[in-house]
Amino acid sequence: MNDILSAIRPDVVALERVTHALVARFGARVVTNETVRMQHANTLTWVAAQAPDIVVYPETTEEVAEIVKICAAHRIPMVPFGTGTSFEGHTNAPFGGVSIDMNRMNAVLAVHAEDLDCVVQPGVTRKQVNEFIRDTGLFFPIDPGADASLGGMVSTRASGTNAVRYGTMKDNVISLTAVLPNGEIIHTASRAKKSAAGYDLTRLLVGSEGTLGIITEITLKLYGIPEAISAGICPFPSVKAACDATIMTIQSGIPVARIELADEVQVKAFNVHSKLTLPETPMLFVEFHGSESSVKEQAERFRDIAAEFGGGPFEWATKPEDRTRLWQARHDAYWSALALRPGSKVIATDVCVPISRLADCVEATQQDLAKTRLIAPIVGHVGDGNFHLTLLCNMEDADEIERCRLFLHRLVERSLAMEGTCTGEHGVGQEKMKYLLKEYNTATLDVMRSIKRALDPMNIMNPGKIVVV
């Protein structure tokens, strides 16, 4: 069984045959030059790049099915590729094979304004879809920071700054069309907003990182653009005070749209990178959506709660340009981290714990950083108990690399010990596979393995990610 299932690097003959078959069918849309192949390996963070042998650019679901059938016939691994903005080695091709680049599948296929949904191809990015639908008065809220492709966002179960109000990709996909490892095309659900008709294959594919099939169409939930949006920032004396104010805000039922923590190191990075003059203390960035009066009321109630925990002054930014500047700074967290120590490699990672443990987890992590002499600004989607570190590593210093590696390991162990998860939104990829056994247990991981085996018996669909079969 193991012998059949373990992925293998395809032999030269099989690869030549596949190349030949793909070129015969797709012509110039098949590329094998090294530059392009390297662009399709993992390129962010410190995970070593592992390039595919071939890159192909399909334009339709049927073309994806053809590619998959060609690859399956020769047992060649496939790796779906969107914008390449994942962090854990998701797009690497450890066994070589074919990178299926979805960037030509970038059409919005339908917008159903009355149903608050739209149907997109997987290469459409979140900014593109929002631009496309702007005239309808609707928007798609999920915002992981990068202008990621929606196929990639589905595959990694992305979320981001406003998940606290709008949920994650798992909550905002109505149905999917996907090509299975055998080339068959499935439709996971009707366009009804809810259903109780059988196993939830939509949610099985969301977060499956391309290991069970290739997503080729996505029906997304949309929302009315709020009548009013207001944003503000509020400094706090400690991370704990900021977290406690967040818990109280959410318990009070204030429907906050975003509530983001930046620790003192991150605020410093914002100041350097975005030329701001924020006080260098833990800070909450908040945003409220609603009617004019409800937004005002939400902000006032938040201000009062913040004050109870020593937070303030709460500074409003009602003008769109001020709001944009603040949130741009927040979105540039990754780049601003680099500004603290130019020349470093940025290692972006995330964990997520029950919100009651968030302050403990962040503070213990800060202490660990200090003790280990490492720098890592922290930003947190604090309403969800999720936080990110952008760890700065001098890749010329072997000792520092090792300290970083051990620190990251302790971070995950700390999260798991606090009933958390090894990743809130970045995904497993290659780098976090080793933590799944501890996060779940053998029987649970065996269920994941048996699902992978049932759907992909040849282990050709993004092999070497999530679970080893």
Added chain:
Amino acid sequence: MNDILSAIRPDVVALERVTHALVARFGARVVTNETVRMQHANTLTWVAAQAPDIVVYPETTEEVAEIVKICAAHRIPMVPFGTGTSFEGHTNAPFGGVSIDMNRMNAVLAVHAEDLDCVVQPGVTRKQVNEFIRDTGLFFPIDPGADASLGGMVSTRASGTNAVRYGTMKDNVISLTAVLPNGEIIHTASRAKKSAAGYDLTRLLVGSEGTLGIITEITLKLYGIPEAISAGICPFPSVKAACDATIMTIQSGIPVARIELADEVQVKAFNVHSKLTLPETPMLFVEFHGSESSVKEQAERFRDIAAEFGGGPFEWATKPEDRTRLWQARHDAYWSALALRPGSKVIATDVCVPISRLADCVEATQQDLAKTRLIAPIVGHVGDGNFHLTLLCNMEDADEIERCRLFLHRLVERSLAMEGTCTGEHGVGQEKMKYLLKEYNTATLDVMRSIKRALDPMNIMNPGKIVVV
């Protein structure tokens, strides 16, 4: 393969051995008398009852695992049982075997108020959990009408009247503990509010109707009890007008907590059963949650939208007792239907379509009823495009039974033709299995089958439901 997988009625010897083993271990908690066995068959609606051979009452996850191992050793089918309020034959035992009654597993194991979650055993009902946590200022919103067990609600992916605001069970379960068909215990997720760590086994089990494993612990999302709740009713000149007003309400971002349609026949049933004097025309029942001022604003905006579509007068019910009386009437839809024609059998069913098609679907269904000389009050979770019929059937009249059967078939066909689903929230059970192939396609249904086979290779876990393997 098919031979191994098709469920079979256990032979007498195997059944005797299992009875012996269960009695040796669980004593008086093993029951085989006919009355109790019949209570554990499907008892609502017109699906014929198929009783199990044995009923057993476990008290812990470990006891469930023991029962499952005993049954698996003898290849005896198992059917998990909660409150028996499902409609599609979910609790029937077509191949006999053991009904595992979860009613002794009725403890709330933990409440984490700061994290807005609680951990319950599956026999706890939705009213029990809300009673238990009332002092915390939190509540669990999902309300399918019946005081169903939470295990059953997970298993059927239940939703109900306030899903439009709070989502369905798929959105409100953080993690599950379950016993697999081989007796192993799995934990589908940590207690973190979100995770991107591997396949979403939580969502795979939600809605799986006991066919993949037995749920033994549930971590539920909780919400702060709204500061203010207001409710009201609003008559409309037509179903279409009521649906259009609903679409506009939702598009406008009014965070309506419930928005329920009752057609003219249902309103008449309310009047008869609950001694009300409502005008007998299509009606929306609405409820708003929020702060005092936001609830008032929501209601005013709704009233204005309703008026645009000819709806009104909108009558408020701010006093809790008035609100309770109205919603009690709505909740008694099932019983009120009976009042229209005492002595009939009530056949409860549901479909769900994209909201833009809801008025068409309801109106075509009303016309079909008139043409077929059948009576079926209609209530709809109109914000989700989901509606219910309580079809009244004289079970003494063979012709009427046949007309009912054909009518129900056309109802599902109509929903599917409008990009809908054969069931929005009741589930597949035995009765809607025949529609899955049309709703999905062969490849999609094959994925469901292969998941079932991978997790339950002996087909002993609630066999004969959802998919035939």
